[in-house]
Amino acid sequence: MVDLHNVGTFNANTGFKAGYLNKMERMLEKVLPYAMLKAKPNLESRIRILKRDWAIVYDMLRGKNNSDFGWDEHRQFVVAEYVAWNSYICSHKEADQFRHRSFPYYDQLTTIYTKDRATGKDAQI
Numbered sequence: 001m002v003d004l005h006n007v008g009t010f011n012a013n014t015g016f017k018a019g020y021l022n023k024m025e026r027m028l029e030k031v032l033p034y035a036m037l038k039a040k041p042n043l044e045s046r047i048r049i050l051k052r053d054w055a056i057v058y059d060m061l062r063g064k065n066n067s068d069f070g071w072d073e074h075r076q077f078v079v080a081e082y083v084a085w086n087s088y089i090c091s092h093k094e095a096d097q098f099r100h101r102s103f104p105y106y107d108q109l110t111t112i113y114t115k116d117r118a119t120g121k122d123a124q125i
Contacts (some may be wrong), residue, residue: 054109
């Protein structure tokens with residue numbers, strides 16, 4: 001995905017243009033010829049999970065009133081005090097998986113998906 005994003009052929013404002021999954025399938029076929037990964041359902045499913053997980057981590061690190069969370073660059077890990085985790089997980093149960101789990105793709109996915117996130121910056125009444 002990062003290679004496709006860097007080339008720019010399939011870039012769109014909110015991720016990628018149509019046809020990028022087929023291109024990824026062909027790229028993976030060259031690297032992993034016997035894996036037989038198909039655009040649908042294999043790649044599409046994996047990308048959906050990666051984007052969901054990225055959004056959870058992104059919201060923890062960049063969301064409103066979440067200054068208690070930090071990012072350990074060395075371990076690729078979300079860090080926070082025990083109290084902050086417990087408080088956040090009460091209202092965001094899906095985030096519990098990242099309490100003890102690294103997310104090594106965060107930086108790469110941030111370059112791809114940041115434009116896709118609503119920030120409220122240009123919101124009007």
